[in-house]
Amino acid sequence: MSWVRELSHGLEGRVFDDEATRAGFATDFGRIVRRTPAAIVRPGSAEDVARTLQFAAGHGLRVATRGMGHSQGGQSLSDHIVLDMAALHDILDVDEKGLTVTCQAGLTWRSLLKRLASFGLSPPVLTNNLDVTVGGTLSTGGLGVASWRYGTQADQCLALAVVTGEGEIVHCSESSNREVFDAVRAGCGQFGVITEAKLRVRRHRAAVRTYFLLYDDLAALLDDFQVLIREERFDYLESWCAPCPQGFKRVGDGRQAFAQWFYPLHVTIETDWRQPSEEGVKLQGLRFYKYVHSEEGSTMEFFTRLDALFALWKRGGFWDCAHPWMECILPWEAAPFYVTQVLGNLPPQAVAGGHILLWPARGHASSVPLFMRPRSEYVVGFGILPAVPPPFLDEALPRLHQASAASMMMGGKRYLSGWVSFDPVQWNAHYADLWPTILALKRKYDPKGVFNAGFLQAQSLGAADFG
Ligand SMILES: Cc1cc2nc3c(=O)[nH]c(=O)nc-3n(C[C@H](O)[C@H](O)[C@H](O)COP(=O)(O)OP(=O)(O)OC[C@H]3O[C@@H](n4cnc5c(N)ncnc54)[C@H](O)[C@@H]3O)c2cc1C
Numbered sequence: 353m354s355w356v357r358e359l360s361h362g363l364e365g366r367v368f369d370d371e372a373t374r375a376g377f378a379t380d381f382g383r384i385v386r387r388t389p390a391a392i393v394r395p396g397s398a399e400d401v402a403r404t405l406q407f408a409a410g411h412g413l414r415v416a417t418r419g420m421g422h423s424q425g426g427q428s429l430s431d432h433i434v435l436d437m438a439a440l441h442d443i444l445d446v447d448e449k450g451l452t453v454t455c456q457a458g459l460t461w462r463s464l465l466k467r468l469a470s471f472g473l474s475p476p477v478l479t480n481n482l483d484v485t486v487g488g489t490l491s492t493g494g495l496g497v498a499s500w501r502y503g504t505q506a507d508q509c510l511a512l513a514v515v516t517g518e519g520e521i522v523h524c525s526e527s528s529n530r531e532v533f534d535a536v537r538a539g540c541g542q543f544g545v546i547t548e549a550k551l552r553v554r555r556h557r558a559a560v561r562t563y564f565l566l567y568d569d570l571a572a573l574l575d576d577f578q579v580l581i582r583e584e585r586f587d588y589l590e591s592w593c594a595p596c597p598q599g600f601k602r603v604g605d606g607r608q609a610f611a612q613w614f615y616p617l618h619v620t621i622e623t624d625w626r627q628p629s630e631e632g633v634k635l636q637g638l639r640f641y642k643y644v645h646s647e648e649g650s651t652m653e654f655f656t657r658l659d660a661l662f663a664l665w666k667r668g669g670f671w672d673c674a675h676p677w678m679e680c681i682l683p684w685e686a687a688p689f690y691v692t693q694v695l696g697n698l699p700p701q702a703v704a705g706g707h708i709l710l711w712p713a714r715g716h717a718s719s720v721p722l723f724m725r726p727r728s729e730y731v732v733g734f735g736i737l738p739a740v741p742p743p744f745l746d747e748a749l750p751r752l753h754q755a756s757a758a759s760m761m762m763g764g765k766r767y768l769s770g771w772v773s774f775d776p777v778q779w780n781a782h783y784a785d786l787w788p789t790i791l792a793l794k795r796k797y798d799p800k801g802v803f804n805a806g807f808l809q810a811q812s813l814g815a816a817d818f819g
Pocket residue numbers: 381416417418419420421422423424427428437457458478479480481483484485486487488489491492493494495496540541542544545546547662769770804
């Protein structure tokens with residue numbers, strides 16, 4: 353394509369338009385949406401990003417900013433240009449005294465963690481999957497087992513370098529260019545490309561002790577979540593919904609697989625090696641059904657604890673299935689009814705090669721404006737994360753769509769890294785009072801509608817302005 357050659361002139365980095373590279377960027381971890389880009393830009397600098405965006409705006413082209421493409425709804429896909437931010441992955445500064453790190457946005461959290469390990473430092477919030485980029489999770493939020501206390505990874509951001517849709521490089525923070533700072537954190541790549549981030553880090557203790565508890569009663573688990581958060585008994589809270597299949601029950605004229613659901617809860621505290629366990633005090637009054645196991649290990653090992661699970665998903669072929677992941681954040685009061693109803697209608701086999709997450713948090717743990725969450729004192733995150741083989745996809749998508757719509761009807765908010773199939777009305781409902789702000793930010797920072805046109809669709813934003 354002639355414009356591809358023109359685009360590559362003057363870039364420090366490289367532009368690819370060969371079939372093999374394009375095919376490698378045609379889908380994401382969701383494997384539901386497909387868009388083959390005409391070109392992939394591997395920028396060599398923020399200036400390259402700026403030149404690419406100016407070029408796209410001038411030629412009526414669309415750009416998707418991509419980290420590792422681990423989102424699941426086409427967020428990082430484009431028919432025209434994909435900006436492969438993984439090319440910008442340097443660590444620029446570790447400030448051991450000031451407890452900050454500055455890095456390029458295409459760095460993975462795993463690489464960052466490795467570098468910080470020798471200092472005994474780590475980011476306050478880490479996602480389960482460490483092979484995603486700093487820019488990728490700052491753009492969606494970034495949630496982990498410490499989020500109940502620290503909010504999102506985007507909350508740990510102190511300053512950013514951003515290239516806006518018009519190709520302007522802006523340095524922003526809470527005290528400088530605040531509007532851009534607030535637009536790109538959890539901004540889903542809609543208002544700018546993050547090229548650099550200064551992040552808060554913390555000094556962790558060397559070891560952790562984890563208690564594996566099992567609940568058979570959702571209400572008891574939710575009560576205990578509140579106790580654990582209020583009293584700050586542990587550092588990390590991690591929980592799932594696990595089915596015990598009960599065969600098939602009669603539903604109408606047919607039969608439907610169903611399960612009795614259980615809830616494993618792992619509570620983890622940082623310690624120093626061989627420090628006496630305070631198990632009696634720490635677990636006092638909790639209403640679990642069974643104490644299953646406890647263990648001690650290094651904190652670094654704890655951060656990578658899910659590697660073993662993801663390796664199993666890969667070996668079993670589940671990694672290559674479709675992943676229409678549906679995560680939402682529910683108001684506390686809505687959680688028992690919503691979770692019970694959704695699990696009651698979920699065939700247990702739907703969880704093979706995936707899992708169902710449940711996580712509690714303080715409602716005010718995050719203060720990132722575009723990270724949408726209910727306004728209750730406590731919230732509950734719930735995520736159906738299946739691996740769906742192609743023959744089951746047609747059956748799975750309507751169910752997940754229904755679970756998504758029900759969460760919104762009950763005052764919940766979707767986590768936007770997943771499979772999101774909102775219509776314009778749902779986009780508007782998701783951002784609610786902030787919808788006019790979204791439109792204004794889009795007009796100001798992406799007036800030509802260059803960014804990720806396939807995700808937050810043009811018709812949601814007003815096609816006349818952004819088409
Ligand atoms: C196995 C697995 C486990 C996961 N566990 C968690 C978890 O525990 N917690 C959690 O929060 N998420 C989790 N996720 C979701 C994942 O963290 C998010 O989808 C994340 O956004 C992916 O990062 P990425 O680098 O792959 O970004 P991509 O998927 O490439 O992009 C995500 C979004 O960010 C935008 N973007 C990417 N880079 C930039 C940038 N530099 N500037 C501006 N916008 C940008 C993209 O345009 C897109 O909208 C998991 C995903 C997988 C596959």
